[in-house]
Amino acid sequence: MKIDQLIAQIREKKTFLCVGLDTDLDKIPEHLLKEEDPIFAFNKAIIDATHQFCVAYKPNIAFYEAYGLKGWKALERTMEYLNTEYPEVFTIADAKRGDIGNTSTRYAKAFFETLNFDSITIAPYMGKDSVEPFLAFKDKHTILLALTSNQGAFDFQTKQVNGQELYKEVLATSKSYKNAENLMYVVGATKASYLSEVRQIVPESFLLVPGVGAQGGNLQEVCKYGITKDIGLLVNSSRGILYASQGLDFAKMAGDKAKSIQKEMEIELNKLDV
Numbered sequence: 001m002k003i004d005q006l007i008a009q010i011r012e013k014k015t016f017l018c019v020g021l022d023t024d025l026d027k028i029p030e031h032l033l034k035e036e037d038p039i040f041a042f043n044k045a046i047i048d049a050t051h052q053f054c055v056a057y058k059p060n061i062a063f064y065e066a067y068g069l070k071g072w073k074a075l076e077r078t079m080e081y082l083n084t085e086y087p088e089v090f091t092i093a094d095a096k097r098g099d100i101g102n103t104s105t106r107y108a109k110a111f112f113e114t115l116n117f118d119s120i121t122i123a124p125y126m127g128k129d130s131v132e133p134f135l136a137f138k139d140k141h142t143i144l145l146a147l148t149s150n151q152g153a154f155d156f157q158t159k160q161v162n163g164q165e166l167y168k169e170v171l172a173t174s175k176s177y178k179n180a181e182n183l184m185y186v187v188g189a190t191k192a193s194y195l196s197e198v199r200q201i202v203p204e205s206f207l208l209v210p211g212v213g214a215q216g217g218n219l220q221e222v223c224k225y226g227i228t229k230d231i232g233l234l235v236n237s238s239r240g241i242l243y244a245s246q247g248l249d250f251a252k253m254a255g256d257k258a259k260s261i262q263k264e265m266e267i268e269l270n271k272l273d274v
């Protein structure tokens with residue numbers, strides 16, 4: 001998907017919500033467990049109930065790999081369903097990959113071609129030749145971890161390197177990579193106050209911002225420091241939406257939760273005069 005299509009969708013639906021499909025068999029409603037493919041049954045119901053309030057879905061691959069072949073099949077079915085029923089939505093493989101070039105190319109094929117995701121999350125630690133194989137795919141997007149939402153982000157990401165914090169070095173250096181226009185970055189919602197400094201280095205790039213909801217990040221703070229004239233934000237919530245109810249009404253409750261976030265986002269978008 002081209003960035004312009006993502007921006008148009010945000011303006012039309014008045015939302016920049018990404019629903020994280022972190023589907024956990026220990027947390028989904030019990031009645032779904034008798035389905036032949038409970039993970040897909042849950043995802044399908046969640047997607048049908050939330051699609052009008054969001055512009056992106058982000059299956060976290062760990063939740064599928066954890067169940068082996070069964071989990072991978074459910075991921076494939078989820079992607080087929082999204083690409084067939086809701087082709088306008090942006091899809092993110094939250095896989096946090098990155099390896100020597102030869103291997104990165106295989107990861108890129110797996111997620112961009114075989115599963116047909118629009119984007120993938122990548123760890124920048126192995127540097128340029130581990131990231132560029134992902135950037136080579138046209139109209140596909142590589143979302144580099146910059147400043148993550150967890151406490152461990154302070155172990156390395158904020159340490160000084162070349163006179164600036166490592167996450168800033170990641171942002172600045174990656175701009176010189178081949179096909180850098182296909183880059184986006186992860187900045188955690190729990191680190192919202194850092195976003196103004198992030199914007200000094202990458203003023204226009206799209207940022208994937210996880211950590212609202214269960215991790216306590218604040219949407220208004222994220223917008224205050226991170227929003228651009230073309231929005232430039234995809235704000236993710238996973239557990240806060242998926243597990244709003246564990247009863248028969250789980251999909252409706254997830255839809256209501258997504259709708260209430262969409263309403264808050266609409267207020268922020270109106271401030272932009274889009």
Ligand SMILES: O=C(O)c1cc(=O)[nH]c(=O)n1[C@@H]1O[C@H](COP(=O)(O)O)[C@@H](O)[C@H]1O
Nearest residue numbers: 060094121148149188210214215237238239
């Ligand atoms: O890359 C990510 O999406 C990610 C980066 C980060 O810094 N923090 C973070 O929580 N995530 C992911 O975002 C999702 C957050 O889930 P909830 O806390 O349940 O909303 C999980 O899939 C995490 O793996």
